[in-house]
Amino acid sequence: MVEAISAKASRLISPRGAMLVALGLIALIAGAIGLTSFATGYVIYIVNLVMVAIVLALGLHIVIGECGQFSLAHAAFYGIGIYTAGLVTNLLGAPFWLSLLAGGLVAGLIGFFIGFLSLRMRDIYLALSTFAFGEAMQWLFLNWTPVTGGPNGLNIKPATLFGFQFLTDRAAFPLVLSVTLVILALVAVLHVSTLGRSLRAVRESEIAAASVGINVTRMKLTAFTLSAFVAGLAGGLYTTFSTFIHPDSLGFQTTIIILTTVVVGGMGSLIGAVGGAMVFGLLSELLRQVPSYQEMIYGGILILFMMYAPRGMFSFVGRR
């Protein structure tokens, strides 16, 4: 048994790889300590936001990058995660991990039902139906006032763990970093697993995948459910350092930004999703310093990448 696990682990990661992982983690911990010790709360806030963007992009990566299905509903899943986690915190005073998990599970459950749509539809029809779902959810966030606060927005109590309240970005940072790393590791494992290969087989050709015994229906359902679950987790993660949410932040524009992140980062590439989220997360903040020209610069960057790097800005690393 032990040998079997060891053999599986060795297929997943080589001794050299394990050493690199260990070194990477040590460097990451050192970087994190450095950041919390020296950087201002503002810098840590931006880093926290970027990590939420990474998790959100990982969620969309599962359905678009791995399984090749269109989805324009991720801002909605993200919103479901935020509202669920926020309400669990507000009403039950639950620890952050429970709120986080609740956000992911509720979004995942709804994603499962949305997955049924994908069984009959593809391409533009699937895109439109998921878009409609996203719009419907935003209407719900805006109008279900007793639950979501409606147009007044929802104030969320600070996240807690063992009675300790995460009142600042600095306090929440280790938490956000840990959760992001865990989710990143899980998505990386999914990427190299049999399930990941099956998802990519569906992406390449549903007929070919079915002909080798892959249950296409099950794969699509799995992709939508996992994707929504991860987007919900991103929402829960947001509530660990932000105490207010308004439906305006969860509309179609947000969906397009997430989609841009994944597509311009490099569709189908894990590094592309992560790198795209980092680049666009930071770019958005940096462009705030050049108010008059930010839309032009942003648009110009997008056009250049589409022209000269259509496979994504990180297409040169790790595409499978």
Add this chain to the structure above:
Amino acid sequence: MIKIFRTLPKLASAALLGALIVGPQAKAQAPAAEPGLTATTIKIGMFGPLSGPSMAYGFDVVNAARMYFDKINREGGIHGRRIEVVVEDDRCTANDVVAAVKKLVEQDQVFMLNGGSCSAPVVAARDYVVRSGVPWVMLNASGDGALYPPQPNIFGALSISQRAVGGSTIEFATRQLSAKRIGYINHDDAYGAWNLEAARFQAAQNGAELIVESINPAIADVTAPVLKLRAANVDAIIIATYARPAQLILKKAQELNVNKPIVIAVNAIANLRQLVENVGSREAFRNVYIQELLAAAPGSEKLAWVYDLYKQSYPELAAKPDHPQVYMPYGIPPAMVIVRALQAAGPQPTRAKVIAAIEQLNFDSGVMAGPISFSPTDRAGQKASIYFRFDGQAMTPVPGVFASRWTYQGQ
């Protein structure tokens, strides 16, 4: 997979390097006592929409506040200290407002904040500002969500709160137009919910009936709400929406031959000339009144000093056709509040002293329709407005000032 792990050490090293670069800078700026205060300067953090679709609500408002601070500096500053301003673009979105505020407080180490031009997004910064204890005087955001319930260090509604918009328009419609049945078109967002709350209150107090049509700000066809109000045979219609739906409503009201008086709340008047052009017919303005928060008509003699100061301070902008923008003078009262509070706080100001001083302020700005007044239980500074009859070209003042009476009841 392995390639991911190969990049991790590099990423982590970069993060560590970044922290080392940013860290000392932050430490070097950390002051001993009150942040943002030196022997010769007081640092104020400003934020507003300097770009994007909501720019008209704040760009020139920020400019107006800056020029007032510059004027005070030219006159010798406050107790020998010059006001130094750091400005951030908040794009009128919640995430950007929070990022701007955190940068100003934590990175730029400002003494106090002066910012916010859009109602809903400013609420996102409320909890953080309260926890940080930094005094915050809003620009022209109505900011009801951050002002009610009252917070210890947040002050605003220097132009008007949304509650006061609703209350004042009803006061005008009932007192001036003798309306008993009032059609009220608002948005189905935070903005609309706030102004409707006080509108209902004032209508009940004045014995008027309110027929409400709440519409989406992105509405493309307003036929249904206008037809409903026509069928309800209302005595007057109040439009408390943004500019775009307002022009659609005016157009439709003309098409459907609605000849009752129409009162346009200040929210809809980002650019009056543009509103007329977009409606396309002066006939649509045959029975229209507009709400104005200033003490007199924009550009009139009473407010000439504000417009003259703008021309002196920003000659290049003033030469452009759309400047100063409509809301420009609204930047003056918040700057006045800050200057008066700093003066009252004395030569050794602290944030606590400034907050205590703002709580006691009650003065006539000479710029806004009503007095600016705060109290320990009321953080909304201005509640009145004046009205003009507007025929699409000329504005004829209606005598009197119409104030909202709604007060926060702790709900």
